[in-house]
Amino acid sequence: MSATTTIQLFVFLLAGFVGMQAINRIPPLLHTPLMAATNAISGISLVASLVLAGSNEGDLATVLGTIAVACAVANIVGGFLITDRMLAMFKRTPTATEAQQVGDGASSVTKS
Amino acid sequence: MIETLIQLAYLLAAFFFIMALRALGRPESARRGMQLAAFGMAVAVLATLLHARIVSYEWLAVGAMIGAVVGYPLGMWVPMTAMPQRIALSHAFGALAATLVGVGEYTHNAATGSLAGGHVLALGLEVLFGGLTVTGSLMAFGKLQEILPGRPLTFRGQNTMNLVLLAAAVIGLGWLIVSPNEVWVFAAMLAIAVLVGILFVLPIGGADMPVVVSLLNSYAGLAAVATGFAIDNNILIIVGALDGLSGFILSIAMSKAMNRSFANVLFGAFGSAEAGG
Numbered sequence: 237m238s239a240t241t242t243i244q245l246f247v248f249l250l251a252g253f254v255g256m257q258a259i260n261r262i263p264p265l266l267h268t269p270l271m272a273a274t275n276a277i278s279g280i281s282l283v284a285s286l287v288l289a290g291s292n293e294g295d296l297a298t299v300l301g302t303i304a305v306a307c308a309v310a311n312i313v314g315g316f317l318i319t320d321r322m323l324a325m326f327k328r329t330p331t332a333t334e335a336q337q338v339g340d341g342a343s344s345v346t347k348s
Numbered sequence: 349m350i351e352t353l354i355q356l357a358y359l360l361a362a363f364f365f366i367m368a369l370r371a372l373g374r375p376e377s378a379r380r381g382m383q384l385a386a387f388g389m390a391v392a393v394l395a396t397l398l399h400a401r402i403v404s405y406e407w408l409a410v411g412a413m414i415g416a417v418v419g420y421p422l423g424m425w426v427p428m429t430a431m432p433q434r435i436a437l438s439h440a441f442g443a444l445a446a447t448l449v450g451v452g453e454y455t456h457n458a459a460t461g462s463l464a465g466g467h468v469l470a471l472g473l474e475v476l477f478g479g480l481t482v483t484g485s486l487m488a489f490g491k492l493q494e495i496l497p498g499r500p501l502t503f504r505g506q507n508t509m510n511l512v513l514l515a516a517a518v519i520g521l522g523w524l525i526v527s528p529n530e531v532w533v534f535a536a537m538l539a540i541a542v543l544v545g546i547l548f549v550l551p552i553g554g555a556d557m558p559v560v561v562s563l564l565n566s567y568a569g570l571a572a573v574a575t576g577f578a579i580d581n582n583i584l585i586i587v588g589a590l591d592g593l594s595g596f597i598l599s600i601a602m603s604k605a606m607n608r609s610f611a612n613v614l615f616g617a618f619g620s621a622e623a624g625g
Contacts, residue, residue, distance in 0.1 A: 240580060241577070244582070247582060248573060251590055252592065253593070254589075255369065258369040258590070259594045260373075261373075263375065264601075266372065267598065269372070270378075270594075271435055271561065271598060273368075273372050275439060277385055277590070278442045278443075280392065281442060281571070284572075284579055287401050287402060287579065287581075288453065290399075290404055291401045296452065296455055300448045301449070301452055302407045302408075304446075306412070307415065307442065307445040308415065309411065310418040311419070313423060314420070317419070317420065317423025318422070318431070321428070322428070323378050323382060326375060
């Protein structure tokens with residue numbers, strides 16, 4: 237195993253741990269928005285798609301890369317817009333009790 | 349010099365993504381968290397445009413434009429009640445991107461004869477996670493949209509079949525490490541992934557689908573991690589790991605919020621089918 241791979245494994249381990257800890261004990265109110273936001277974040281595969289589409293490594297690579305770029309951009313644009321719309325609904329609730337009521341509504345949508 | 353600049357930008361992007369995830373966990377800062385994530389994404393994408401392998405930009409622009417045209421209605425015109433299935437559809441897009449990159453990288457490297465064992469292992473895992481997320485998400489979308497029947501579908505020998513497919517995938521990965529140039533093994537991995545995605549969602553009822561969508565999010569993240577290992581890209585590994593593990597924790601938390609155990613959501617249909625029959 238090369239030194240680069242070893243370091244990458246460490247990076248993976250530590251980043252995974254951060255991912256686990258960062259959203260620990262998240263209130264049910266935020267389950268659906270977080271799911272939408274991490275969905276948008278998973279569009280990070282755009283980075284790899286861009287490299288493949290622009291690398292000029294033959295027609296197949298360009299075609300696959302271009303479709304991949306389109307898919308990843310659709311994921312990112314759609315994901316962030318929908319998260320924003322969802323979170324904008326929470327904004328109009330000034331008190332904690334009202335936010336809780338909205339939360340119950342949101343989580344019942346999740347369950348249905 | 350430019351390579352250093354890219355890596356520093358990736359470091360900055362990783363910082364934004366981690367802060368974003370933290371902020372998303374609290375109602376008062378959730379919206380700022382989303383903005384931080386979007387900013388981190390912008391930094392990562394702009395830095396990638398400087399990558400040494402990118403020599404022409406016209407197809408990038410074409411792809412990005414098509415993506416924006418498809419993504420905008422997905423984000424703005426879908427009613428709030430249709431949220432879980434829209435997220436599932438968006439997953440299918442993101443995972444399809446990862447899968448296509450895996451296939452593209454494999455065929456390119458196979459043509460130049462520069463496939464190494466570890467590299468192909470990463471590409472194999474990428475199409476495996478990517479492929480099962482694509483079909484799994486489409487299945488989840490179909491069930492939530494009621495295109496497909498929402499009730500759990502089970503058939504005899506389903507468990508055995510899943511185990512056989514899993515074993516085949518593990519053997520296939522091992523095979524690719526030993527002889528990376530076997531194209532048909534790589535194609536078989538893709539076929540297995542597509543099949544596993546369908547079979548995995550089939551026995552789960554429509555009401556439990558949001559948990560599955562969240563779990564598929566986790567798989568999409570792991571596909572991004574595998575891509576990162578395959579093309580030596582740290583931002584893919586970091587963000588993929590953040591996404592993968594947070595998605596996993598989130599699906600467990602969602603099961604708990606429904607007073608169900610995680611295992612019960614994923615495999616509950618088998619228990620009830622056995623009890624019923």
